[in-house]
Amino acid sequence: MPSSPSSKKRLRQSIDRRARNRVVRSTLRAQIKKVRTAIAAGDVATSETEFRTAVVKLDKAAAKNILHANSAARLKSRLSKAIKGIKTKATA
Numbered sequence: 001m002p003s004s005p006s007s008k009k010r011l012r013q014s015i016d017r018r019a020r021n022r023v024v025r026s027t028l029r030a031q032i033k034k035v036r037t038a039i040a041a042g043d044v045a046t047s048e049t050e051f052r053t054a055v056v057k058l059d060k061a062a063a064k065n066i067l068h069a070n071s072a073a074r075l076k077s078r079l080s081k082a083i084k085g086i087k088t089k090a091t092a
Helices: 005-041 044-063 069-091
Strands: none
Touching: 005 044, 005 069, 044 069
16 A cells, blocks of 8 residues: 555546546447447448447547557458448448
8 A cells, every 4th residue: 555645646546547447448349349240240331330439439549548549540440341341242
């Protein structure tokens, strides 16, 4: 346990930040899961709308350093590639 007043404050701050980051991370994972289930179901319209909201959440998480910027870009790229794949299957 911290003993000095400044270290006590840092502990309080880190606990608050951890809780805030966990909320952002869990909502982000839930949104990505929504996109992936829509892709697995083959629903193009739903996957595109869920993807748009996922992109916003990924960008915000990357801006807040909750997620690395390259990880966010990689996730966006893979999800968009999967959506393009089901689009081509739907048209063919």
